[in-house]
Amino acid sequence: MPPKRTRAETVELGVELLEHLEDDELSLADAMDRIEAVTTEPTLTRDILDEADDRGVIDRDGATVRTRRGGSFVRFGSQVVTREGDFSCRRCGTGISTGHFVTFESGELGPFGSSCVRKVLGRE
Structure with missing residues (x-):
C-alpha cells in the first residue's frame, strides 16, 4: 500500500x-x-x-x-533503489519480490517491477 x-x-x-x-x-x-x-x-x-x-x-x-530540460534524469543506482519483499507493482499490479523505488526530494514512488520502473521514467 x-x-x-x-x-x-x-x-x-x-x-x-x-x-x-x-x-x-x-x-x-x-x-x-x-x-x-x-x-x-x-x-x-x-x-x-x-x-x-x-x-x-x-x-x-x-x-x-x-x-523543458530544467531537471535531470533519474539515476539508477542512486535514485532508484531495490528492496526485497512481497510487493505488488504500483503500475501494473503484478506480484514482485524485488521492488524498485524511485527517490525524489519530495518523496518516494514505488514499488515497481524492473520493466515498469523503466516505463514510468521513460526509458522504454
Missing part, C-alpha cells in the same frame, strides 16, 4: 516526476500514464499537469506535452 500523502505532497511528487522525464515530447495520454504512478485520481492528475505547466516544467499543446 502506498504511503498516505496530502494533496499538496502528491502534486509536488507528480511535478517532480515530470521534471525527470527523459522524453522531449510525449502524448498527453503517455504523460498521464506516467502520472498514474503517483495518483489515479483525475482531479489530482489535472492539478499535477497544471502545476507543472505553471512552473515551466512542461508545455502543453493540445494532446502533446513537451518537457
